[in-house]
Amino acid sequence: MKTKTLRPDKVNVVTLGCSKNLVDSENIITQLMANDYEVEHDGKHDGEDDANVVIVNTCGFIDLAKEESINTILLYADKKGKGEIDKLYVTGCLSQRYKDNLEEGIPEVDDFFGTMELPGLLARLEADYKHELIGERFITTPAHYAYLKISEGCNRTCSFCAIPLMRGDHTSRTIEDLVASAEHLVKNGVKELMLIAQELTYYGLDIYKKRALPELLNALCGVEGLQWIRLHYAYPSKFPRDILDVMAAQPKVCNYLDIPLQHASDEVLKRMRRQVTRAETTDLINYAREVVPGIAIRTTFLVGHPGETEEEFEELCDFVREMRFERLGVFQYSHEEDTIAHDYPDDVPAEVKAERANRLMAIQQDISLELNEEKVGQTLRVIIDRKDNDVYVGRTEFDSPDVDNEVHISAKDVYLRTGDMVNVKIDAATEYDLEGVLVN
The missing domain is CATH 2.40.50.140 (Nucleic acid-binding proteins)
Structure with a gap:
């Protein structure tokens, strides 16, 4: 059994979920290192590990993510019970949303923190929150690329989504702060930045009273040494099309757009509260391909939303065949408490959700092969x-x-x-x- 220590001297930060969570973990690591802690990221789950404090940064997006988060917490709770670690803290989306339940169900955890409670987490570790480090970040990705979170939270009201419950309202970072962060990252070897947010196109509405992503992109293009800028998680409704003008004009902005569309049936989109129609979406995608020839569009679709009929799913399949997306992912609907869709019956059986997801990905697999074969010789x-x-x-x-x-x-x-x-x-x-x- 490990010898207990009076003050923890090594911390293992374990990250679950999306790239936005990864950035949060990197900020935790940066602050701890500035307080003279030895820190590792995603240390060994099994076998010997000399970290005596573990911070689990959880995801609470859908059932599978919640299950992985809870299993990871339980794994380290067991290690604590065996004396292999001294302290266990939990932060992130699952902790934000289910703190009371988790405290009751897993008492081995020393404390739980929400998504915006980094200063409190640091205080429990007797570490100071260093404001002067804002804009600086230790990265856990390979040194040549990093994620840059340009805003936090989301003001959208999609029926199926619990993110606003866990991340709060949309809050943008200033262009000056983001440029300073980019300069710091590039100085340390980063060549490619992935711009991420819960909703990229809302950027700037809160602080500049307008959608300011084009202005941010132009400012980031001025960062010397930065080679590629990539856009993730844009919303299709009222999409600011001048983003595409910047993409076409600025060589540093990759001809790549991640724009989750979720569905193509107007009735399903209405139940999802997506504020967009199939015709509007088709027009936007065609416009993007006209303004930025060769653009790669990544999208995701959600199958099995309450009320989705076979006919509505077939509308989605037809849309995918018609639009021939370069990149595509599929999620199965997860019935989340306190979301608008939770008031609807979860009436699509699990096996039907899985079958529809597989069927849609089979269509995309053929499209992807055809598009890739067109690149042979290029x-x-x-x-x-x-x-x-x-x-x-x-x-x-x-x-x-x-x-x-x-x-x-x-x-x-x-x-x-x-x-x-x-x-x-x-x-x-x-x-x-x-x-x-x-x-x-």
Whole structure:
């Protein structure tokens, strides 16, 4: 059994959920390191680990995420009971939403903190919250890319979504703060920034009284050394189309847009409270492809929302076939307490949700293969993420880390470094990956 310590000297920060959670964990790590703590990120769950304090940053988005968060908390609660760690703290979305239940159900946890309670968490660790570090951040991703959270919270009222319950109202960071953060990250080796928020297109409405994402993009393009800027999580209703003008004009802004559409049936969209129709969505996607030729559009759809009929699902399938999205993901509806949709009967059986998700992804798989095969013979700019055995693995400007396609390059007789940007001629394609060779 470990020897107990009077003051914790090493902290393991465990991150679950999305990239927005990852940024929160990076801010926790930055503050702790400034207070002379030794910190690790996602240390070993099993086996020997000399961290004596664990902070679990939880996700509470859907049932599967909640289950993973609770199982992780229980794992470390068991370690605490065995004397393998001294202290266990829980933060993040699940803690924000279910603090009272968690306190009662898992008493081994020393304290629970919400999504905006970093100063309180630090105080429990006898660490000072250092305001001068705002804008600086230790990153846990590979050194050449990082996520930049431009706002917090969401003012949308989508029927199925619990994020506003966990993250609060939309709050933007100033352009000056974000540029300073970008400059700090680039100074430390970052070449690519993924701009993230619960809702990108709302950026600036609270502090500038207008949608200011185009102004932010232009300001970030002025950061010397930054190569790529990527946009994640834009909302289709009343989408500010001047964003696309900036994308077309600024080489640093990747021809890539992550715009979760959720559905294509007008009746389902109405029940989802998405404030947009299929016709409006089609017009927006066609406009984006006209203004930014070659743009890669990533979207996600939600199947099994209360009331979704087979006919409405088939409308969605037809829409996917028609629009031929470059990147696509599918979620199954999760019946979340305190959301608007929770008042509806969860009337689509679990097996039907799963079958519909699989059917939609099968359609997309064929589309993805066809679109990838069209790239054979083209030369694309690629950033190198890692080396797997005898293959370098990279991405084009049309791909975000972890969720999109990769480019594989034989490492035989070639030496590349992580973060290198190289030209690759594509000579083979599969459903979700490309293969190629270096060219000058």
